[in-house]
Amino acid sequence: MATPTFDHLYDYEELTTTLHGLAALRPDLMTVESIGKSHEGREILLATATNSRTGPHHEKPAIWVGANIHSVEHTGAVAALHLLHTLITSYDTDERIAYAVDTRTFYVVPRINPDGAELSLAVPPTYLRSSTRKWPRTDDAPGLVERDVDCDGRILSMRIEDPNGAWKKSEHDQRLLVARAADDYHAGPYYRLLAEGDVRDYDGATIPIAPERRSLDLNRQFPAQWRVAGEQQGAGPAPLSEPETRAVADAVIARPNICAYFCHHTFSGAILRPFDDRPDDDMPTLDLRRFNALAARGTELTGYKHVSVFHDFRYDPKDVITGGEDTWAYDHLGVYAWTTEFWSPIVKAGITDFHFIKWFDDHPVSDDLALLRYSDDELGATGFVDWYEFDHPQLGKVELGGWNWFRFWTNPPDHLLEAEVAPHTEWEIFCALATPRLVMREVITERVAERVWRIRVVVENDGWMPTNVTERAIDRKLVRGVEAELTLTPDARLVRGNTSVELGQLAGRSRVTTMLGDFGSTTDGTPDRGVAEWVVDAAAGTELCVTVSHPRAGFLRTNAVLA
Ligand SMILES: [Zn+2]
Incomplete structure (x- = not known):
């Protein structure tokens, strides 16, 4: 078997073959098993890495790594593979890794949600938040549905010239759209900005955004402070109602030797810690101190800031997130748990002073220009695709282009994947070595x-x-x-x-x-x-x-x- 490379995203078949291949390479150090089947019947694979000659996996302190619960966040799966690969292939040459594999266990699920991940790699792709199960509705509501209308393997944006559009071209860069000023009454041109897609049941005039049929978010499903979908978007019908989350919870509960827990996500370039829903004052002082001490090494290795979700990563300043895996792992299992948000094009573009969430609502146009420059100069203009004309079957002449969300924001371009994930392998091994023994x-x-x-x-x-x-x-x-x-x-x-x-x-x-x-x-x-x-x-x-x-x-x- 060829050893894995960390320069591309893995589909289900290649991921499965790679995991079994690694285990075949060193059966003494790694095993692979299924912990359950996804909604569509794919195996959810768990790799266990430890030296079986120094004792069975369950008799050693362990860390848990789970990735790709969100469909498009493939970088987390690549990072999980990188960790396994490092443990297996450096065992004979790296004394510290050998010590870690001899004395600790690493439980790694590279892909919790294989169905959603597979759809995002299909041609043409579909980008879902998480599970592919149709919930809360099974019918097709009218409105705009994201789709790769020109079948080039990408879902970009559509801009349509419109006298009442809310957007205009930036004076600094004609590709960039900026919001029209409140008093901007000039003749334009102005634009509407839409996701690339079709309008289901188009009436020729209005374009509502169709509600997602598959709006389950598996990372809102965990039982810690779980709230119904009306209060927590994506929560699903009940805690752990889905086969993927149930499989993870069962596997974790069956492994009481887990001491630290890593959830791999993208993006932001951040290491997030609990609580999601409560201030730090509610956390025992010693736990907070140890969270910070362990993550300080993570920051040193990766450059990622370490923040509390409640204090620094809330999507809505007046609401909290509940049902998240990291808070469940800390609150209900009492282990150190983090959500790693891999990759930040903002940081890559040289922007240093920004808030992880608020930046998306408001930031200076100079930041957009810095990002465009980064895409142009370093990524061959693949991060932001210049507008090109397309004859849309329903909407007539439109332009396709804009930010390449999947391959610039959500995941790094292929050639940057390995450099992005490798320091996290180092940090996770560090945390494994910090466990009690x-x-x-x-x-x-x-x-x-x-x-x-x-x-x-x-x-x-x-x-x-x-x-x-x-x-x-x-x-x-x-x-x-x-x-x-x-x-x-x-x-x-x-x-x-x-x-x-x-x-x-x-x-x-x-x-x-x-x-x-x-x-x-x-x-x-x-x-x-x-x-x-x-x-x-x-x-x-x-x-x-x-x-x-x-x-x-x-x-x-x-x-x-x-x-
Ligand atoms: Zn995520």
């Missing part, structure tokens, strides 16, 4: 009397996160503490106590910041260490098995030899 420090057996022995097991968390991962997990009673279990032989019996000993949660290195933390009174202690003790009655030479486990921080097994 149980290690055995010492097993001490001590003879107290002829047949009486004291067994002490000292374990530590050698990770950066505490074993509970978040404070949220404790508040919401989502995670048990470390448990040590002694397995007796028929000849051995406990003198007192239980075979199972609870050690609680163990701190991670994230507890320390600077020597001057706590106003200079920093004193470290050993909150990362726990001790389990048993007193048993058994013959000398007996070997007893000790298991120490934590749902997130992993499993340890050792033998205590009574000698």
Whole structure:
């Protein structure tokens, strides 16, 4: 199999073949399975990367990566493949990656929504928000429907000259349309701006925008603060009502070892964190601190700003988003969760001071010109397509052109894909290495009397996160503490106590910041260490098995030899 390249978008068949090919390359390091079928019956594939020789995947702390829940956001899938490819192919040459694959598990779903993604790559393409299921309506309402009317594989814009159009040509660049001023009564020319498409049931005069038949948004489906579709656009009939979201939730819940959760989206060049719907004051201080500390490395590697959805990424300043995957993962599972919005042409065009959302409503024309220049100079004018005439079967003479939404805004051009996604692989591996991990420090057996022995097991968390991962997990009673279990032989019996000993949660290195933390009174202690003790009655030479486990921080097994 040819190893994957990161210079194009993957359709379902190539993605499937590539995943199986990677697994075939290193079956010891990666497996592929289906976690369910999409609405149209495509497999939703999960790749699991870990060294099977150092233990099964579920006995190691893990990160989860899910991509392409939104149909057109292919870059996330490419990034997911890049992560897997790096883990598999650098294992033999990169000591840090080998350590990560030996000690951690990576669960990766490169494409949660294969149906929608496939439609966006079809010729001619259809761009949907998310699922292809017809909901909330199955009928065709009249109005403008996006379609590649000239069959060139792109859906651009149509501009139509019209004396009452709201747009006019910019004086700086004739290609660019700008809004007419409030007092602009001159003769024009003025334009209407429409998506490339047809008008269903055209009456010859009015062009309403047809309501989308398929307006499910799978990323509004997760049960955290879920609201009905009337309150939350795209929410669907019920939380997790769709096969794609149900498959993800089932797979995630079946893997309680997940400690960090990445949702791959486009675009903005941003790393978003919870809450979507609440201010930071509602988040435990330590969680906020750790979110920021982990993401600081992400920003350093990728240049992407790290912001809260509620504070800095709200589409409507008077409303919030609910049912999002990242907030569900933090709020209901108690793990660090981010939405990575890959790629920003705005940043590429050299615009530095902008608000992720508000910019789209209003920005200086100099920003548009900078973007046009970037498209012209760096991308061979593919980002903004100069207007060309087209004889529209319904509307007559129109011009097609404008921003190439799919291949300039939503995804980077092919030749920039790899550079865009590669630093995120690095950051996700960093976060995987930050997860808590149980290690055995010492097993001490001590003879107290002829047949009486004291067994002490000292374990530590050698990770950066505490074993509970978040404070949220404790508040919401989502995670048990470390448990040590002694397995007796028929000849051995406990003198007192239980075979199972609870050690609680163990701190991670994230507890320390600077020597001057706590106003200079920093004193470290050993909150990362726990001790389990048993007193048993058994013959000398007996070997007893000790298991120490934590749902997130992993499993340890050792033998205590009574000698
Ligand atoms: Zn998205």
